[in-house]
Amino acid sequence: MYSTSFLDLPPLVSAAGTVHLPGSKSISNRVLLLAGLSDGVTVVHDLLDSDDTAVMLDALRTLGCKLEREDKGPLRVTGLGAWLGATQADLFLGNAGTAMRPLTAALALLVATQGGDITLRGVPRMHERPIGDLVDALRLLGCQIDCLENEGYPPLRLTGPSTLELDQPVQVRGDVSSQFLTALLLALPLVATDRPVVIEVQGELISKPYVEITLLLLARFGITVERDGWQRFTIPAGSRYRSPGSIHVEGDASSASYFVALGAIAGIDAPVRIEGVGSASIQGDVRFVEAAEAMGAWVESGPNWLQVKRGVWPLRAIDLDCNHIPDAAMTLAVMALYADGTSTLRNIASWRVKETDRIVAMATELRKLGATVEEGPDWLRVHPLKTFQPAAIHTYDDHRVAMCFSLAALNGLSGLNGSTGVPVRILDPKCVAKTFPDYFETLFSVVEPERDSIPVITIDGPSASGKGTLADLVAAKLGYWVLDSGALYRATALASLRAGVSLDNEHDIAALASQLDLHFEGGQVFLGHEDVTHALRDETVGAMSSKVAALPAVRLALHSLQLAFRRLPGLVADGRDMGTMLFPQAGLKVFLTASAATRAERRHKQLISKGISASIADLREDLEARDLRDQSRKVSPLKPAADALMLDNSSQTIEESVDLVLSWWADRRPFHSAGH
Ligand SMILES: O=C(O)C1=C[C@@H](OP(=O)(O)O)[C@@H](O)[C@H](O)C1
Ligand SMILES: C=C(OP(=O)(O)O)C(=O)O
Numbered sequence: 001m002y003s004t005s006f007l008d009l010p011p012l013v014s015a016a017g018t019v020h021l022p023g024s025k026s027i028s029n030r031v032l033l034l035a036g037l038s039d040g041v042t043v044v045h046d047l048l049d050s051d052d053t054a055v056m057l058d059a060l061r062t063l064g065c066k067l068e069r070e071d072k073g074p075l076r077v078t079g080l081g082a083w084l085g086a087t088q089a090d091l092f093l094g095n096a097g098t099a100m101r102p103l104t105a106a107l108a109l110l111v112a113t114q115g116g117d118i119t120l121r122g123v124p125r126m127h128e129r130p131i132g133d134l135v136d137a138l139r140l141l142g143c144q145i146d147c148l149e150n151e152g153y154p155p156l157r158l159t160g161p162s163t164l165e166l167d168q169p170v171q172v173r174g175d176v177s178s179q180f181l182t183a184l185l186l187a188l189p190l191v192a193t194d195r196p197v198v199i200e201v202q203g204e205l206i207s208k209p210y211v212e213i214t215l216l217l218l219a220r221f222g223i224t225v226e227r228d229g230w231q232r233f234t235i236p237a238g239s240r241y242r243s244p245g246s247i248h249v250e251g252d253a254s255s256a257s258y259f260v261a262l263g264a265i266a267g268i269d270a271p272v273r274i275e276g277v278g279s280a281s282i283q284g285d286v287r288f289v290e291a292a293e294a295m296g297a298w299v300e301s302g303p304n305w306l307q308v309k310r311g312v313w314p315l316r317a318i319d320l321d322c323n324h325i326p327d328a329a330m331t332l333a334v335m336a337l338y339a340d341g342t343s344t345l346r347n348i349a350s351w352r353v354k355e356t357d358r359i360v361a362m363a364t365e366l367r368k369l370g371a372t373v374e375e376g377p378d379w380l381r382v383h384p385l386k387t388f389q390p391a392a393i394h395t396y397d398d399h400r401v402a403m404c405f406s407l408a409a410l411n412g413l414s415g416l417n418g419s420t421g422v423p424v425r426i427l428d429p430k431c432v433a434k435t436f437p438d439y440f441e442t443l444f445s446v447v448e449p450e451r452d453s454i455p456v457i458t459i460d461g462p463s464a465s466g467k468g469t470l471a472d473l474v475a476a477k478l479g480y481w482v483l484d485s486g487a488l489y490r491a492t493a494l495a496s497l498r499a500g501v502s503l504d505n506e507h508d509i510a511a512l513a514s515q516l517d518l519h520f521e522g523g524q525v526f527l528g529h530e531d532v533t534h535a536l537r538d539e540t541v542g543a544m545s546s547k548v549a550a551l552p553a554v555r556l557a558l559h560s561l562q563l564a565f566r567r568l569p570g571l572v573a574d575g576r577d578m579g580t581m582l583f584p585q586a587g588l589k590v591f592l593t594a595s596a597a598t599r600a601e602r603r604h605k606q607l608i609s610k611g612i613s614a615s616i617a618d619l620r621e622d623l624e625a626r627d628l629r630d631q632s633r634k635v636s637p638l639k640p641a642a643d644a645l646m647l648d649n650s651s652q653t654i655e656e657s658v659d660l661v662l663s664w665w666a667d668r669r670p671f672h673s674a675g676h
Contacts, residue, residue, distance in 0.1 A: 001441075002440050004429065007426045008423050008425050009423060012409045012448065012449055013410070015265075016269065017272065018273040021274060021275065022436055023046045024253065024283055026098060029099055031044055034218070036065045036077060037079060038221060039079055039081040039241070041243065043075070043076050043247070044246075045246065045247065046249045046251075047074075051434045055092065056098070062086060063080065065079065074246075087115060088116060090121070091118065095397070097177070101179040101180060101183040105188075107158055108145055109190045112143050116159070117159050119158075129353055129354070130353055131156070131180075132147075133172060135156065137172040140170070142165045146159070166191060166192075166195060172202065174204065174230070177207070177350060181211055181233075182214040199235075201230060207284075207324070210284060213282055221244065222239075222240060223240075224236065250276060250277055252277065252436070253281055253328070254283075257292075257327075260331075262443075264296065264298075265338055266447065267308055271300075272446055274307070274308070277305075279303055280304060284325060288331065289301070291325065295315040295317075295332075297309070297310070316339060317343045319343065320332070326348060326351065333380060337371055338410070340384065344381045346378065348378055349377060355401075358398065358401070361398060368393065369389055369408055370387060370389040371384075371385045390425070391424060393425060395427055395428050403432060403436065403439050405426060406443055423453075454566050454568060455571070456573060457474060458582075459474070459592055460644065461574075461591055462626070462630065464603045466649060468484055470654065475571075478665070481566075482571070482573075488516065489558070490537075490542065492548050494541050495513075497544060503551075509548060510556070513561075518561075546629055549630075563582065579591070579641035589644040594650045597620060600619040647661070
């Protein structure tokens with residue numbers, strides 16, 4: 001997951017390959033609650049691992065459920081058997097509607113029958129998301145519920161025992177969120193032991209397919225609800241949650257929408273294949289595919305896969321009632337930028353009470369790209385866009401805003417042939433953690449950037465100038481990859497020393513270099529499976545690497561290996577010739593220096609902290625000798641690129657150097673109005 005304050009997406013031009021979807025949020029949280037209320041053990045396969053499921057799991061654990069999991073294997077839930085293990089609790093449910101609403105209903109009923117005092121709270125936005133219709137329905141049943149801040153909104157306090165009145169049908173409004181009905185359907189079997197319980201929906205029920213998911217999963221847990229249209233639901237007498245023993249969570253259909261759209265826009269030569277969800281899905285959002293087809297996508301499907309390619313281009317504009325696909329419909333709003341006319345999304349009033357006011361958010365951010373957008377109380381109209389402006393997209397802590405605006409990075413495809421695209425900045429990309437923590441990594445695995453558009457920052461400089469630390473910190477702020485080119489030379493030196501190849505055997509050393517199986521992982525360097533981080537820092541290896549680096553055949557062997565480190569979303573490369581030889585087109589080149597005295601002192605401190613004794617004078621002498629060797633070698637001598645910015649960090653803290661490099665980088669990016 002990218003936990004940076006922003007993530008810049010370079011212009012993307014095509015997509016192909018396979019993505020595996022994370023589990024469905026709606027199914028995961030329903031299954032967890034049902035398993036939690038059942039007797040015995042339920043083994044849940046392919047559960048979604050995200051913020052929304054984490055809060056549900058925490059709540060169930062607090063209430064006394066036993067949850068066991070080995071590594072990434074299936075989760076074993078030992079249910080409560082409709083009896084709370086803890087009756088006093090303060091539960092934090094983040095911004096998960098699928099946790100807040102169903103838990104409110106289930107716990108209100110359990111506290112009424114068993115007694116207790118439970119508070120349910122969430123993030124500030126959760127305290128602005130309505131729950132009044134559900135609270136009203138439960139109060140009419142006899143549950144004691146206090147809204148602790150504002151009437152009709154969380155946080156809520158549930159107290160009991162109290163007497164439940166189950167003879168009359170339970171009335172609930174269905175036109176603000178279907179989750180209120182879902183919550184009652186999931187929870188009322190708790191009290192439908194000796195009589196049927198009837199739920200009547202008032203007002204037009206929205207987001208109906210989500211209620212279908214609820215009914216199907218209830219059936220998997222042994223409860224068959226009778227339904228009369230969308231108005232009246234009867235939970236039969238004698239209902240009891242019965243664990244199916246084991247259950248599989250299919251991939252998330254709303255998460256699939258971004259890749260369906262990606263295929264429709266950029267699956268030009270080959271399709272984007274989506275695994276985990278398909279024609280046999282129980283999720284209504286799979287019908288997003290029909291909307292994408294109406295816009296011109298070419299789609300093939302199997303029971304649990306989809307394959308999508310571009311059909312017509314530009315896409316066809318649509319005018320669609322999106323009430324049945326409220327979440328995935330946001331993706332259509334960005335697809336509409338690539339259409340042949342104006343698209344209208346209708347019947348989406350519920351967007352206003354979700355993670356943010358999504359009608360306002362989508363309109364505001366689409367306009368930042370340059371689009372003309374009109375909005376109404378329950379609709380959004382988007383005009384196509386030919387020339388995009390680089391924009392920093394505010395994401396309002398809404399995972400879907402972040403995910404669907406990533407599709408704006410395909411903007412180079414929208415203009416006339418040959419036009420170049422502009423980058424898109426996604427602010428606070430970690431908000432995708434709500435349902436799809438690895439969204440951007442998954443996206444990067446199937447898209448091709450425009451040629452030479454992956455940003456590169458080079459940091460060159462002499463030994464012990466602090467390049468590595470600076471590169472690591474700058475890369476961490478930007479979410480970029482790191483190439484520590486020095487490590488490649490050190491690894492070659494280490495391999496040569498181990499193989500006993502002498503320095504005059506240039507070709508054998510080059511052969512070793514070309515076969516290096518080196519990778520960087522969380523600040524460590526691996527040669528094959530061996531962690532060589534410390535071995536590479538050895539002084540003998542260091543001295544040898546400077547000599548190895550002077551051999552032209554070795555430099556040639558390592559050249560393409562280094563270029564391959566330029567991957568999405570960007571690269572910070574540190575070394576001695578990154579800006580001059582490897583990445584002459586880099587967007588920012590920094591030449592880092594520090595006086596030999598300062599560098600010797602730093603190296604000294606480093607060695608002392610590792611318990612290695614050394615003399616500052618000797619270290620300084622070594623460094624000066626090394627500088628001379630590096631500067632005077634014939635191949636790629638150490639020298640600043642003509643367009644490099646000089647940074648002497650002798651009297652700077654590392655934080656000051658990082659800030660300076662980031663401010664230089666910000667000056668070269670097109671997102672002028674955006675803070676970071
Ligand atoms: O029941 C569910 O799992 C959901 C129902 C929908 O909410 P509304 O019924 O509020 O539209 C949907 O937007 C949400 O992401 C998940
Ligand atoms: C509306 C959403 O979430 P929630 O389950 O919190 O309602 C969503 O995921 O788009």
